[in-house]
Amino acid sequence: MPIPEAATAERPLPIIDLDSEPFWDAVRNHTLVLQRCANCKTYRHPPMPMCPNCNSFDQEWVESAGRGKVHSWIVVRVPSHPFFGQVPYNVVLVEMEEGPRLFSNLLGVEPEDIYENMPVQVDFVDVEDDFTLFQFRPVGRT
Amino acid sequence: MADSWSDFRRKAAIAGVGCTEFSKDSGKTEYHNALRAIQIAADDAGINVKDIDGIIYHNVDRVQEWQIADALGLKNIRFSFQSVQGAGGNCGAIGIAALALLAGKANYVVIYRTLNGRSQDRYGSARGSRYAESSAAWRAPFGLVVAAHMMAMRTRRYMLEFGAESRHFGAVSVAFRKHAAVNPEAFYYGKPITIEDHQSSPMIVDPLRRLDITPEYDAAGAVIVTTADRARHLRQPPAYIEGWAQATGSQIDPMTAANRERITVIEEVQYAAAEAYEAAGITPKDVQALQVYDHFTPMVIMAIEDMGFCAKGEGYQFVQDGGIEIGGKLPVNTHGGNLGEGYIHFMNHIREGVRQIRGTSPNQVPDCHVSMLMGGYGVTTSALVLGR
Numbered sequence: 001m002p003i004p005e006a007a008t009a010e011r012p013l014p015i016i017d018l019d020s021e022p023f024w025d026a027v028r029n030h031t032l033v034l035q036r037c038a039n040c041k042t043y044r045h046p047p048m049p050m051c052p053n054c055n056s057f058d059q060e061w062v063e064s065a066g067r068g069k070v071h072s073w074i075v076v077r078v079p080s081h082p083f084f085g086q087v088p089y090n091v092v093l094v095e096m097e098e099g100p101r102l103f104s105n106l107l108g109v110e111p112e113d114i115y116e117n118m119p120v121q122v123d124f125v126d127v128e129d130d131f132t133l134f135q136f137r138p139v140g141r142t
Numbered sequence: 143m144a145d146s147w148s149d150f151r152r153k154a155a156i157a158g159v160g161c162t163e164f165s166k167d168s169g170k171t172e173y174h175n176a177l178r179a180i181q182i183a184a185d186d187a188g189i190n191v192k193d194i195d196g197i198i199y200h201n202v203d204r205v206q207e208w209q210i211a212d213a214l215g216l217k218n219i220r221f222s223f224q225s226v227q228g229a230g231g232n233c234g235a236i237g238i239a240a241l242a243l244l245a246g247k248a249n250y251v252v253i254y255r256t257l258n259g260r261s262q263d264r265y266g267s268a269r270g271s272r273y274a275e276s277s278a279a280w281r282a283p284f285g286l287v288v289a290a291h292m293m294a295m296r297t298r299r300y301m302l303e304f305g306a307e308s309r310h311f312g313a314v315s316v317a318f319r320k321h322a323a324v325n326p327e328a329f330y331y332g333k334p335i336t337i338e339d340h341q342s343s344p345m346i347v348d349p350l351r352r353l354d355i356t357p358e359y360d361a362a363g364a365v366i367v368t369t370a371d372r373a374r375h376l377r378q379p380p381a382y383i384e385g386w387a388q389a390t391g392s393q394i395d396p397m398t399a400a401n402r403e404r405i406t407v408i409e410e411v412q413y414a415a416a417e418a419y420e421a422a423g424i425t426p427k428d429v430q431a432l433q434v435y436d437h438f439t440p441m442v443i444m445a446i447e448d449m450g451f452c453a454k455g456e457g458y459q460f461v462q463d464g465g466i467e468i469g470g471k472l473p474v475n476t477h478g479g480n481l482g483e484g485y486i487h488f489m490n491h492i493r494e495g496v497r498q499i500r501g502t503s504p505n506q507v508p509d510c511h512v513s514m515l516m517g518g519y520g521v522t523t524s525a526l527v528l529g530r
Contacts, residue, residue: 014282080268
Protein backbone atom coordinates (compact mmCIF):
# COMPACT_ATOMS: atom_id res chain seq x y z
CA MET A 1 0.00 0.00 0.00
CA PRO A 2 1.49 3.38 -0.93
CA ILE A 3 2.60 5.58 1.90
CA PRO A 4 0.14 8.48 2.05
CA GLU A 5 1.41 11.53 0.20
CA ALA A 6 1.97 14.62 2.25
CA ALA A 7 0.26 16.15 -0.78
CA THR A 8 1.48 19.63 -0.07
CA ALA A 9 2.05 21.95 -2.97
CA GLU A 10 4.01 24.24 -0.69
CA ARG A 11 7.69 25.01 -0.95
CA PRO A 12 9.92 22.83 1.24
CA LEU A 13 11.32 25.07 3.96
CA PRO A 14 14.53 24.53 5.90
CA ILE A 15 14.29 23.38 9.47
CA ILE A 16 16.31 26.13 11.10
CA ASP A 17 18.39 25.30 14.16
CA LEU A 18 20.89 27.18 16.30
CA ASP A 19 23.68 26.49 13.82
CA SER A 20 21.82 27.91 10.81
CA GLU A 21 19.66 30.58 12.45
CA PRO A 22 22.07 33.51 11.91
CA PHE A 23 22.24 32.67 8.21
CA TRP A 24 18.48 32.61 7.67
CA ASP A 25 17.89 35.63 9.93
CA ALA A 26 20.25 37.61 7.71
CA VAL A 27 18.53 36.37 4.55
CA ARG A 28 15.23 37.51 6.06
CA ASN A 29 16.83 40.98 6.17
CA HIS A 30 18.00 40.64 2.57
CA THR A 31 21.61 40.14 3.53
CA LEU A 32 23.78 37.16 2.68
CA VAL A 33 26.19 36.16 5.43
CA LEU A 34 28.67 33.32 5.40
CA GLN A 35 30.08 31.43 8.31
CA ARG A 36 33.79 31.83 8.92
CA CYS A 37 36.12 30.39 11.51
CA ALA A 38 37.11 33.12 13.97
CA ASN A 39 40.40 31.35 14.57
CA CYS A 40 41.83 30.40 11.16
CA LYS A 41 39.46 32.56 9.06
CA THR A 42 38.41 29.69 6.79
CA TYR A 43 34.91 30.03 5.31
CA ARG A 44 32.58 27.05 5.43
CA HIS A 45 29.14 26.03 4.19
CA PRO A 46 26.66 24.69 5.14
CA PRO A 47 26.97 26.18 8.63
CA MET A 48 28.27 23.71 11.18
CA PRO A 49 29.44 23.95 14.76
CA MET A 50 33.13 23.35 14.10
CA CYS A 51 35.75 24.49 11.63
CA PRO A 52 36.73 21.51 9.43
CA ASN A 53 40.17 23.08 8.99
CA CYS A 54 41.33 23.85 12.55
CA ASN A 55 38.48 22.33 14.61
CA SER A 56 37.78 25.55 16.46
CA PHE A 57 34.25 26.18 17.73
CA ASP A 58 34.83 29.94 17.45
CA GLN A 59 32.89 31.33 14.54
CA GLU A 60 31.83 34.60 12.98
CA TRP A 61 29.26 35.61 10.41
CA VAL A 62 30.63 37.75 7.62
CA GLU A 63 28.50 39.70 5.18
CA SER A 64 29.12 38.35 1.70
CA ALA A 65 29.73 40.56 -1.30
CA GLY A 66 27.00 38.43 -2.85
CA ARG A 67 29.01 37.78 -5.98
CA GLY A 68 29.85 34.40 -7.40
CA LYS A 69 30.00 32.33 -10.54
CA VAL A 70 28.06 29.31 -11.77
CA HIS A 71 30.03 26.18 -10.90
CA SER A 72 27.40 23.77 -12.19
CA TRP A 73 23.68 23.67 -12.94
CA ILE A 74 20.78 21.40 -13.78
CA VAL A 75 17.52 21.92 -15.61
CA VAL A 76 14.66 19.91 -14.18
CA ARG A 77 12.33 18.90 -17.01
CA VAL A 78 10.14 16.31 -15.28
CA PRO A 79 8.84 17.31 -11.84
CA SER A 80 9.69 15.28 -8.72
CA HIS A 81 7.89 17.37 -6.13
CA PRO A 82 4.37 18.81 -6.14
CA PHE A 83 5.56 22.35 -5.43
CA PHE A 84 8.14 22.32 -8.21
CA GLY A 85 5.65 21.34 -10.88
CA GLN A 86 6.41 24.21 -13.26
CA VAL A 87 9.10 22.89 -15.56
CA PRO A 88 11.64 23.54 -16.80
CA TYR A 89 13.36 25.19 -13.86
CA ASN A 90 17.03 25.48 -13.03
CA VAL A 91 19.05 24.82 -9.90
CA VAL A 92 22.55 26.23 -9.82
CA LEU A 93 25.60 25.59 -7.69
CA VAL A 94 27.18 29.01 -7.18
CA GLU A 95 30.77 29.35 -6.08
CA MET A 96 30.96 32.54 -4.04
CA GLU A 97 33.94 34.86 -4.27
CA GLU A 98 34.60 34.04 -0.62
CA GLY A 99 34.90 30.33 -1.49
CA PRO A 100 31.82 28.41 -0.32
CA ARG A 101 29.42 26.91 -2.84
CA LEU A 102 25.66 27.39 -2.41
CA PHE A 103 22.71 25.79 -4.15
CA SER A 104 20.18 28.26 -5.44
CA ASN A 105 18.17 29.26 -8.51
CA LEU A 106 19.19 31.63 -11.26
CA LEU A 107 16.45 34.13 -12.04
CA GLY A 108 15.81 35.95 -15.30
CA VAL A 109 17.62 33.54 -17.57
CA GLU A 110 16.61 30.83 -20.01
CA PRO A 111 18.06 27.37 -19.28
CA GLU A 112 20.11 27.34 -22.49
CA ASP A 113 21.73 30.67 -21.62
CA ILE A 114 23.41 29.41 -18.43
CA TYR A 115 27.13 28.79 -18.85
CA GLU A 116 30.16 27.76 -16.81
CA ASN A 117 31.56 30.53 -14.61
CA MET A 118 28.67 32.85 -15.49
CA PRO A 119 29.00 35.79 -13.08
CA VAL A 120 26.02 36.08 -10.76
CA GLN A 121 24.82 38.35 -7.98
CA VAL A 122 22.65 37.44 -5.03
CA ASP A 123 19.07 38.64 -4.82
CA PHE A 124 16.31 38.02 -2.30
CA VAL A 125 12.74 36.92 -2.77
CA ASP A 126 10.17 36.98 0.03
CA VAL A 127 8.59 33.69 -1.02
CA GLU A 128 6.29 33.49 2.00
CA ASP A 129 5.02 35.93 4.61
CA ASP A 130 7.73 34.92 7.04
CA PHE A 131 10.34 33.32 4.84
CA THR A 132 12.86 34.82 2.43
CA LEU A 133 14.92 32.85 -0.04
CA PHE A 134 18.26 33.88 -1.48
CA GLN A 135 18.39 33.65 -5.26
CA PHE A 136 20.84 34.77 -7.93
CA ARG A 137 20.68 36.85 -11.07
CA PRO A 138 23.19 37.24 -13.88
CA VAL A 139 25.42 40.24 -13.08
CA GLY A 140 24.08 43.40 -14.65
CA ARG A 141 20.55 42.04 -14.99
CA THR A 142 18.90 42.89 -11.66
CA MET B 143 47.01 -9.53 18.02
CA ALA B 144 46.01 -9.06 14.45
CA ASP B 145 46.76 -5.56 13.23
CA SER B 146 45.84 -5.90 9.59
CA TRP B 147 43.05 -7.48 7.60
CA SER B 148 45.51 -9.74 5.80
CA ASP B 149 45.45 -12.01 8.85
CA PHE B 150 41.74 -12.59 8.16
CA ARG B 151 41.95 -12.91 4.39
CA ARG B 152 39.92 -15.88 3.09
CA LYS B 153 38.86 -16.87 6.61
CA ALA B 154 35.22 -15.90 6.08
CA ALA B 155 33.00 -16.34 3.07
CA ILE B 156 29.64 -15.60 1.54
CA ALA B 157 27.80 -18.91 1.64
CA GLY B 158 24.38 -17.90 0.41
CA VAL B 159 22.69 -15.16 -1.57
CA GLY B 160 19.08 -14.50 -2.41
CA CYS B 161 16.81 -11.88 -3.91
CA THR B 162 13.08 -11.82 -4.44
CA GLU B 163 11.71 -11.09 -7.88
CA PHE B 164 12.11 -7.51 -9.11
CA SER B 165 8.68 -6.06 -9.76
CA LYS B 166 6.77 -2.80 -9.80
CA ASP B 167 4.34 -4.08 -7.18
CA SER B 168 5.37 -7.04 -5.07
CA GLY B 169 1.93 -7.34 -3.53
CA LYS B 170 3.66 -8.19 -0.26
CA THR B 171 4.93 -6.23 2.71
CA GLU B 172 8.58 -5.32 2.97
CA TYR B 173 8.63 -7.60 6.04
CA HIS B 174 7.34 -10.51 3.97
CA ASN B 175 9.87 -9.89 1.20
CA ALA B 176 12.78 -9.66 3.67
CA LEU B 177 11.90 -13.05 5.12
CA ARG B 178 11.52 -14.54 1.65
CA ALA B 179 14.95 -13.24 0.59
CA ILE B 180 16.52 -14.62 3.76
CA GLN B 181 14.87 -17.98 3.14
CA ILE B 182 16.19 -18.05 -0.45
CA ALA B 183 19.70 -17.18 0.77
CA ALA B 184 19.59 -19.84 3.50
CA ASP B 185 18.38 -22.46 1.00
CA ASP B 186 21.13 -21.36 -1.38
CA ALA B 187 23.70 -21.92 1.37
CA GLY B 188 22.08 -25.13 2.48
CA ILE B 189 21.46 -24.05 6.06
CA ASN B 190 18.29 -23.88 8.09
CA VAL B 191 17.13 -20.34 8.78
CA LYS B 192 17.16 -21.28 12.47
CA ASP B 193 20.96 -21.63 12.22
CA ILE B 194 21.17 -17.83 11.83
CA ASP B 195 22.52 -16.22 14.98
CA GLY B 196 23.68 -12.86 13.67
CA ILE B 197 21.73 -10.12 11.89
CA ILE B 198 22.83 -6.89 10.25
CA TYR B 199 20.04 -4.61 9.10
CA HIS B 200 20.14 -1.29 7.29
CA ASN B 201 19.74 2.08 8.91
CA VAL B 202 17.27 3.05 6.20
CA ASP B 203 15.27 -0.19 6.41
CA ARG B 204 11.83 -0.19 7.99
CA VAL B 205 12.15 -3.86 8.94
CA GLN B 206 14.38 -4.25 11.97
CA GLU B 207 16.46 -7.12 13.28
CA TRP B 208 14.00 -8.12 16.01
CA GLN B 209 11.21 -8.55 13.46
CA ILE B 210 13.38 -10.95 11.49
CA ALA B 211 14.33 -12.85 14.64
CA ASP B 212 10.72 -13.05 15.79
CA ALA B 213 9.39 -14.36 12.49
CA LEU B 214 12.23 -16.84 12.01
CA GLY B 215 11.60 -18.04 15.55
CA LEU B 216 15.18 -17.41 16.61
CA LYS B 217 15.69 -17.67 20.34
CA ASN B 218 18.89 -15.68 20.54
CA ILE B 219 20.61 -13.30 18.15
CA ARG B 220 24.14 -13.21 19.49
CA PHE B 221 25.29 -10.52 17.12
CA SER B 222 23.28 -7.65 15.68
CA PHE B 223 24.43 -4.47 14.03
CA GLN B 224 23.46 -1.83 11.51
CA SER B 225 24.68 -1.24 7.99
CA VAL B 226 24.90 2.39 6.96
CA GLN B 227 23.46 4.37 4.07
CA GLY B 228 21.52 1.80 2.11
CA ALA B 229 23.54 0.84 -0.92
CA GLY B 230 26.72 2.27 0.56
CA GLY B 231 27.18 0.09 3.59
CA ASN B 232 26.45 -3.42 2.31
CA CYS B 233 30.01 -4.49 1.54
CA GLY B 234 31.21 -3.05 4.82
CA ALA B 235 28.45 -4.92 6.62
CA ILE B 236 29.79 -8.15 5.14
CA GLY B 237 33.25 -7.22 6.38
CA ILE B 238 31.91 -6.45 9.85
CA ALA B 239 30.07 -9.78 9.80
CA ALA B 240 33.37 -11.49 8.98
CA LEU B 241 35.04 -9.85 11.98
CA ALA B 242 32.21 -10.95 14.27
CA LEU B 243 32.34 -14.49 12.89
CA LEU B 244 36.11 -14.73 13.29
CA ALA B 245 35.83 -13.47 16.85
CA GLY B 246 33.40 -16.28 17.59
CA LYS B 247 30.49 -13.90 18.08
CA ALA B 248 28.24 -15.67 15.58
CA ASN B 249 28.16 -18.71 13.28
CA TYR B 250 25.90 -17.45 10.48
CA VAL B 251 25.25 -13.76 9.92
CA VAL B 252 22.52 -12.55 7.58
CA ILE B 253 22.57 -9.11 5.97
CA TYR B 254 19.36 -8.01 4.30
CA ARG B 255 17.68 -5.06 2.68
CA THR B 256 14.01 -4.82 1.79
CA LEU B 257 12.25 -2.02 -0.06
CA ASN B 258 8.97 -1.65 -1.86
CA GLY B 259 10.69 1.04 -3.86
CA ARG B 260 8.06 1.39 -6.54
CA SER B 261 4.67 0.54 -5.04
CA GLN B 262 5.32 2.13 -1.66
CA ASP B 263 8.25 4.44 -1.07
CA ARG B 264 9.55 5.98 -4.28
CA TYR B 265 13.03 7.44 -3.98
CA GLY B 266 12.60 9.14 -7.35
CA SER B 267 10.00 11.55 -6.06
CA ALA B 268 9.98 13.73 -2.98
CA ARG B 269 6.57 13.22 -1.43
CA GLY B 270 5.75 16.84 -0.95
CA SER B 271 7.46 17.05 2.41
CA ARG B 272 7.04 20.57 3.79
CA TYR B 273 10.22 20.75 5.83
CA ALA B 274 13.79 19.89 4.95
CA GLU B 275 16.41 19.19 7.56
CA SER B 276 20.13 18.61 7.66
CA SER B 277 21.75 18.77 4.22
CA ALA B 278 18.36 18.87 2.49
CA ALA B 279 17.68 22.24 4.12
CA TRP B 280 20.32 23.75 1.83
CA ARG B 281 18.95 22.35 -1.43
CA ALA B 282 15.26 21.34 -1.19
CA PRO B 283 13.93 24.92 -0.93
CA PHE B 284 15.44 25.50 -4.40
CA GLY B 285 13.92 22.39 -5.98
CA LEU B 286 16.96 20.12 -5.68
CA VAL B 287 14.88 17.36 -4.14
CA VAL B 288 15.89 13.90 -5.37
CA ALA B 289 19.11 11.98 -5.94
CA ALA B 290 18.84 12.40 -9.71
CA HIS B 291 19.00 16.18 -9.25
CA MET B 292 22.08 15.94 -7.04
CA MET B 293 23.93 13.62 -9.36
CA ALA B 294 22.90 15.61 -12.43
CA MET B 295 24.69 18.57 -10.83
CA ARG B 296 27.90 16.55 -10.52
CA THR B 297 27.41 15.17 -14.01
CA ARG B 298 27.18 18.64 -15.55
CA ARG B 299 30.43 19.58 -13.85
CA TYR B 300 32.06 16.41 -15.17
CA MET B 301 30.95 17.33 -18.70
CA LEU B 302 32.41 20.82 -18.30
CA GLU B 303 35.72 19.56 -16.94
CA PHE B 304 36.32 16.68 -19.32
CA GLY B 305 34.21 17.23 -22.41
CA ALA B 306 31.89 14.25 -21.98
CA GLU B 307 28.49 14.31 -23.69
CA SER B 308 25.18 12.60 -23.10
CA ARG B 309 25.85 9.97 -25.76
CA HIS B 310 28.95 8.85 -23.84
CA PHE B 311 26.79 8.02 -20.82
CA GLY B 312 24.53 5.98 -23.07
CA ALA B 313 27.26 3.36 -23.50
CA VAL B 314 26.85 2.43 -19.82
CA SER B 315 23.13 1.96 -20.20
CA VAL B 316 23.58 -0.08 -23.39
CA ALA B 317 26.18 -2.35 -21.71
CA PHE B 318 24.07 -3.10 -18.65
CA ARG B 319 20.90 -3.70 -20.66
CA LYS B 320 22.89 -6.06 -22.88
CA HIS B 321 23.92 -8.02 -19.78
CA ALA B 322 20.38 -7.98 -18.43
CA ALA B 323 18.98 -9.19 -21.73
CA VAL B 324 20.44 -12.66 -21.17
CA ASN B 325 19.75 -12.77 -17.42
CA PRO B 326 16.41 -14.51 -16.73
CA GLU B 327 16.20 -12.85 -13.30
CA ALA B 328 16.53 -9.38 -14.78
CA PHE B 329 13.52 -7.10 -15.07
CA TYR B 330 14.73 -6.22 -18.55
CA TYR B 331 15.41 -9.81 -19.61
CA GLY B 332 15.30 -10.01 -23.39
CA LYS B 333 15.14 -6.24 -23.76
CA PRO B 334 18.45 -4.78 -24.90
CA ILE B 335 18.64 -1.15 -25.98
CA THR B 336 20.67 0.81 -28.50
CA ILE B 337 22.50 4.09 -28.14
CA GLU B 338 19.72 5.60 -30.26
CA ASP B 339 17.17 4.46 -27.66
CA HIS B 340 19.25 6.21 -25.00
CA GLN B 341 19.58 9.40 -27.00
CA SER B 342 15.86 9.54 -27.72
CA SER B 343 14.83 8.87 -24.13
CA PRO B 344 13.47 12.03 -22.52
CA MET B 345 15.62 14.43 -20.55
CA ILE B 346 14.39 14.06 -16.95
CA VAL B 347 16.83 16.39 -15.30
CA ASP B 348 19.23 17.83 -17.83
CA PRO B 349 21.87 16.39 -18.35
CA LEU B 350 20.35 13.04 -17.25
CA ARG B 351 17.97 11.16 -19.54
CA ARG B 352 15.46 8.53 -18.46
CA LEU B 353 17.85 5.74 -19.53
CA ASP B 354 20.64 7.22 -17.36
CA ILE B 355 18.54 6.77 -14.22
CA THR B 356 17.86 3.55 -12.32
CA PRO B 357 14.21 2.52 -12.39
CA GLU B 358 12.39 1.87 -9.12
CA TYR B 359 11.44 -1.62 -8.00
CA ASP B 360 9.99 -3.65 -5.17
CA ALA B 361 12.41 -6.30 -3.94
CA ALA B 362 14.44 -7.67 -1.06
CA GLY B 363 17.87 -9.21 -0.94
CA ALA B 364 19.87 -11.20 1.61
CA VAL B 365 23.39 -12.52 2.06
CA ILE B 366 24.58 -15.25 4.45
CA VAL B 367 28.15 -14.92 5.72
CA THR B 368 29.96 -17.58 7.71
CA THR B 369 33.46 -18.75 8.52
CA ALA B 370 35.48 -20.34 5.72
CA ASP B 371 35.60 -23.61 7.65
CA ARG B 372 31.82 -23.79 7.81
CA ALA B 373 31.34 -22.53 4.27
CA ARG B 374 33.45 -25.34 2.83
CA HIS B 375 30.92 -27.87 4.10
CA LEU B 376 27.86 -26.12 2.70
CA ARG B 377 25.96 -26.41 -0.55
CA GLN B 378 27.81 -23.84 -2.67
CA PRO B 379 31.47 -23.16 -3.37
CA PRO B 380 32.48 -20.42 -0.89
CA ALA B 381 33.01 -16.88 -2.15
CA TYR B 382 35.94 -16.02 0.11
CA ILE B 383 36.24 -12.53 1.53
CA GLU B 384 39.65 -11.43 0.32
CA GLY B 385 39.37 -7.80 1.37
CA TRP B 386 36.94 -5.04 2.16
CA ALA B 387 36.88 -1.40 3.16
CA GLN B 388 34.50 1.34 4.12
CA ALA B 389 35.03 5.07 3.43
CA THR B 390 33.43 8.50 3.31
CA GLY B 391 35.65 11.13 1.65
CA SER B 392 35.69 14.81 2.55
CA GLN B 393 32.63 17.10 2.80
CA ILE B 394 30.38 14.29 1.59
CA ASP B 395 27.13 16.22 2.16
CA PRO B 396 25.07 13.32 0.82
CA MET B 397 24.90 13.08 -2.17
CA THR B 398 26.08 16.46 -3.45
CA ALA B 399 29.62 16.88 -2.06
CA ALA B 400 28.95 20.50 -3.02
CA ASN B 401 31.79 21.91 -0.93
CA ARG B 402 34.30 19.21 -1.70
CA GLU B 403 37.33 20.55 -3.56
CA ARG B 404 36.15 18.74 -6.72
CA ILE B 405 32.58 17.50 -6.97
CA THR B 406 33.62 15.25 -9.87
CA VAL B 407 35.91 13.18 -7.66
CA ILE B 408 34.21 10.42 -5.67
CA GLU B 409 36.74 10.43 -2.85
CA GLU B 410 34.88 7.75 -0.91
CA VAL B 411 35.29 5.41 -3.87
CA GLN B 412 38.99 6.24 -4.14
CA TYR B 413 39.53 5.46 -0.46
CA ALA B 414 37.37 2.33 -0.31
CA ALA B 415 38.85 0.86 -3.49
CA ALA B 416 42.44 1.56 -2.51
CA GLU B 417 42.00 0.02 0.93
CA ALA B 418 40.11 -2.99 -0.43
CA TYR B 419 42.84 -3.66 -3.02
CA GLU B 420 45.46 -3.54 -0.30
CA ALA B 421 43.42 -5.73 2.03
CA ALA B 422 43.03 -8.34 -0.72
CA GLY B 423 46.61 -7.98 -1.92
CA ILE B 424 45.58 -7.07 -5.46
CA THR B 425 45.74 -4.16 -7.91
CA PRO B 426 43.04 -2.95 -10.31
CA LYS B 427 44.67 -5.03 -13.06
CA ASP B 428 43.77 -8.21 -11.16
CA VAL B 429 40.03 -7.48 -11.13
CA GLN B 430 38.23 -9.78 -13.58
CA ALA B 431 34.64 -8.68 -12.94
CA LEU B 432 33.31 -5.53 -11.30
CA GLN B 433 29.87 -4.96 -9.87
CA VAL B 434 29.53 -1.26 -9.14
CA TYR B 435 26.57 0.76 -7.98
CA ASP B 436 24.78 2.26 -10.94
CA HIS B 437 22.16 4.69 -9.73
CA PHE B 438 23.14 7.02 -12.60
CA THR B 439 25.27 6.20 -15.65
CA PRO B 440 27.76 9.11 -15.40
CA MET B 441 28.50 8.16 -11.80
CA VAL B 442 29.56 4.68 -12.95
CA ILE B 443 32.06 6.37 -15.24
CA MET B 444 33.43 8.51 -12.42
CA ALA B 445 33.59 5.50 -10.08
CA ILE B 446 35.55 3.45 -12.64
CA GLU B 447 38.05 6.31 -12.83
CA ASP B 448 38.26 6.72 -9.09
CA MET B 449 38.81 2.98 -8.64
CA GLY B 450 41.90 3.35 -10.81
CA PHE B 451 40.79 1.41 -13.89
CA CYS B 452 41.68 4.45 -16.01
CA ALA B 453 42.83 8.02 -15.48
CA LYS B 454 40.47 10.73 -14.22
CA GLY B 455 38.51 12.14 -17.10
CA GLU B 456 39.10 9.14 -19.36
CA GLY B 457 36.28 6.98 -18.07
CA TYR B 458 33.75 8.15 -20.62
CA GLN B 459 36.06 6.87 -23.35
CA PHE B 460 36.87 3.69 -21.39
CA VAL B 461 33.21 2.62 -21.46
CA GLN B 462 32.82 3.06 -25.22
CA ASP B 463 33.00 0.25 -27.79
CA GLY B 464 32.02 -2.49 -25.36
CA GLY B 465 34.74 -1.56 -22.84
CA ILE B 466 32.62 -2.60 -19.86
CA GLU B 467 30.64 -5.34 -21.60
CA ILE B 468 31.32 -9.04 -21.20
CA GLY B 469 34.42 -9.75 -23.26
CA GLY B 470 35.57 -6.12 -22.94
CA LYS B 471 38.42 -4.54 -21.00
CA LEU B 472 36.54 -4.77 -17.70
CA PRO B 473 33.19 -6.55 -17.54
CA VAL B 474 30.98 -4.42 -15.28
CA ASN B 475 27.58 -5.26 -13.81
CA THR B 476 27.36 -8.60 -15.54
CA HIS B 477 23.82 -9.10 -14.15
CA GLY B 478 22.62 -5.83 -15.63
CA GLY B 479 22.90 -3.71 -12.50
CA ASN B 480 20.19 -1.40 -11.26
CA LEU B 481 19.61 -0.29 -14.82
CA GLY B 482 18.92 -3.77 -16.17
CA GLU B 483 18.39 -6.40 -13.48
CA GLY B 484 16.85 -4.50 -10.61
CA TYR B 485 17.41 -2.19 -7.71
CA ILE B 486 17.65 -3.29 -4.11
CA HIS B 487 20.47 -1.20 -2.70
CA PHE B 488 23.32 -3.30 -4.07
CA MET B 489 22.15 -6.67 -2.70
CA ASN B 490 21.70 -8.01 -6.24
CA HIS B 491 25.14 -6.71 -7.21
CA ILE B 492 26.56 -8.76 -4.34
CA ARG B 493 24.61 -11.79 -5.53
CA GLU B 494 26.17 -11.33 -8.95
CA GLY B 495 29.67 -10.88 -7.53
CA VAL B 496 29.21 -14.22 -5.78
CA ARG B 497 27.90 -15.85 -8.95
CA GLN B 498 31.04 -14.82 -10.82
CA ILE B 499 33.09 -16.70 -8.23
CA ARG B 500 30.79 -19.73 -8.41
CA GLY B 501 30.86 -19.68 -12.21
CA THR B 502 27.09 -19.27 -12.50
CA SER B 503 26.70 -15.74 -13.88
CA PRO B 504 24.47 -15.21 -16.92
CA ASN B 505 27.51 -13.35 -18.31
CA GLN B 506 30.25 -15.48 -16.84
CA VAL B 507 33.84 -14.22 -16.95
CA PRO B 508 36.00 -17.27 -17.75
CA ASP B 509 37.91 -18.62 -14.73
CA CYS B 510 36.86 -15.71 -12.50
CA HIS B 511 38.74 -15.75 -9.23
CA VAL B 512 38.84 -12.00 -8.43
CA SER B 513 35.36 -10.50 -8.22
CA MET B 514 35.17 -6.90 -7.05
CA LEU B 515 32.22 -5.00 -5.61
CA MET B 516 31.91 -1.25 -5.16
CA GLY B 517 28.83 -0.20 -3.26
CA GLY B 518 26.67 2.91 -3.47
CA TYR B 519 28.55 6.19 -3.28
CA GLY B 520 27.81 9.82 -2.75
CA VAL B 521 27.28 8.54 0.77
CA THR B 522 29.43 6.44 3.07
CA THR B 523 30.40 3.58 0.83
CA SER B 524 32.21 0.26 0.98
CA ALA B 525 34.03 -2.16 -1.27
CA LEU B 526 34.50 -5.91 -1.24
CA VAL B 527 36.85 -8.30 -3.01
CA LEU B 528 35.67 -11.90 -3.36
CA GLY B 529 37.86 -14.83 -4.30
CA ARG B 530 37.53 -18.46 -5.18
